[in-house]
Amino acid sequence: MNAEWTQISPQEAAALHAAILAAHANHDLERLVELYAIAADSKEREGDVDAACFFLTQAFVFALETGISRAHELNRRLVAYGRAWPLEP
Amino acid sequence: MNKPSTLQSVMTSVNRANGLPNAHYIDPVVFAEERASVLFASWSGVGFGKDIPEPGDAKPVDFLGVPLLLVRDQDGAIHVYQNTCRHRGMILVEEAKNIRGTIRCPYHSWCYSLKGQLRAAPHVGGVGQNTHEDVKMAELGLVSFRAHVWQDVIFVNIDGKAAPFEEVHAELLDRWQEFDRPLHHGGPESSLKLEVNTNWKLAVENYCESYHLPWVHPGLNSYSRLEDHYNIESPGKYSGQGTLVYRQLRGAEGEVFPDFDALSDKWTTGGEYVAVYPNVLLGVQRDHTFAIVLEPRSCEQTVEHIELYYAKSSAETPELDPLRHQNAQLWKTVFEEDIFVVEGMQKGRHGPMFDGGRFSPAMDGPTHNFHHWVATQIEAGRAS
The missing domain is CATH 3.90.380.10 (Naphthalene 1,2-dioxygenase Alpha Subunit; Chain A, domain 1)
Known part of the structure; x- marks a missing residue:
């Protein structure tokens, strides 16, 4: 998945969707964080804030569950959109 | 329900007393009464510290029908929570495991810290909206039971009314x-x-x-x-x-x-x-x-x-x-x-x-x- 793309093609979107389903099936939480964040980035570039925040939320929750520090970065992005309370340190 | 039998004959000196009546051993109605008055009203043992030895370890326990979650937090402290999500009442943890980050409800993914605070209520205000003015995060932490660890036994007072363990x-x-x-x-x-x-x-x-x-x-x-x-x-x-x-x-x-x-x-x-x-x-x-x-x-x-x-x-x-x-x-x-x-x-x-x-x-x-x-x-x- 190329995060630098300004927009993802329908084929890329389908591949992302399949990868997310596979990660769910494998309970691969770190991968879910990564993939949902890619989806969020894509929607953000498209200017679709609601969709971006949906995917950011998904990524944030799995980052929280795994205890990885990226939860804070994802939270900050949601807070910037007024979509979450700031996480306590 | 029949009028409960008096226990006066038990509460006299050992020289003259009778033991507890049969009903206290074979009657489910009396068992339910003892559940509340004896086991929930005092400090009951529900598990062992050795069962959750590492930070993040969590073990669900059913204690007389009450779903409990034994948790050791990142500071090593042991907590006993009601193993029930504050949202829709879903059981949070079904099997013993190590929790690296937060306790995530498998239903709608409300997330709780190991210290019991609600950390996230995803989409609670709508899709991609993780706040709502009427959902106060600080008020929706896990229900925590009073717990005390002694001799590695985890004691819990379910009804919350007993005097402190150290006092009792x-x-x-x-x-x-x-x-x-x-x-x-x-x-x-x-x-x-x-x-x-x-x-x-x-x-x-x-x-x-x-x-x-x-x-x-x-x-x-x-x-x-x-x-x-x-x-x-x-x-x-x-x-x-x-x-x-x-x-x-x-x-x-x-x-x-x-x-x-x-x-x-x-x-x-x-x-x-x-x-x-x-x-x-x-x-x-x-x-x-x-x-x-x-x-x-x-x-x-x-x-x-x-x-x-x-x-x-x-x-x-x-x-x-x-x-x-x-x-x-x-x-x-x-x-x-x-x-x-x-x-x-x-x-x-x-x-x-x-x-x-x-x-x-x-x-x-x-x-x-x-x-x-x-x-x-x-x-x-x-x-x-």
Whole structure:
């Protein structure tokens, strides 16, 4: 998945969707964080804030569950959109 | 429901008292009453610290139908939560596991920290909107039960109304303060689990007294005679028995377990075995201790969770692993010898003419002490 793309093609979107389903099936939480964040980035570039925040939320929750520090970065992005309370340190 | 029988005949002196009536062992209605007045209203054992040894470890426990979650947080502190999401009441954790970050509800992914705070309520305000003015995160943490860990047993007060553990058991904590030091669980072989067809109280009652030892545990007679034992009775708190002739187990080469540090002379040949009301049975000796949590599964079914602990860990003393194995087998034999009596007393309580029984004034004081406490708890529950 190329995060630098300004927009993802329908084929890329389908591949992302399949990868997310596979990660769910494998309970691969770190991968879910990564993939949902890619989806969020894509929607953000498209200017679709609601969709971006949906995917950011998904990524944030799995980052929280795994205890990885990226939860804070994802939270900050949601807070910037007024979509979450700031996480306590 | 019939009017409950009076317990006055229990709450008199051991010389004249009867034991608790049959209904307290075979009637599900009375079992439900004891659940509230005896087990939820006091400090009950629900598990062991050794079951959640690492930060992030979580273990679900069903205690008399209440779903509990035992959690060790990143600071090492143990918490007991209601294992129920504050959103839709979903069970949060189904199997023991290590939680790296937060406890995530598998239904709508509300997330809780190991200290119980609600950290995220995803999409609670709509898609991609994780706040709502009427959903106060600070008010929606996990329901936390008062918990206290002593001798590695996790005690919980479900109804939240009991006096603090340190206050309730101050006398016993002082009596055994010499054993208030790190305990090392003996490993998988030092965990025993016995499923017995008996009311949980009969396991307490049998444990309390030494009267049965020469008859049920003849193997102990050679060195631990009846007259070498003494009763331990603290009205309203605990009871049990002590021995004056505890003898260390010796291996083939004469090896023994190392002692706990700085014990007084009393413990050179002393051992004490106490029921911490309602459902925890503890034993202390110079070189190892044990803890038993009685899990009342139903009115007539109990699971005994037995754990053995030592002054030094297996990692520190690997050469003693065979002795630990031998010791576990010895205790397993003793505890299994008791099964037929607790199951037999349970069957006997279906005899409708049994009146609770009469006690030996000399030998049954610890058992009567327990009955008196149970009766007091029940009467207090009925009066409230």
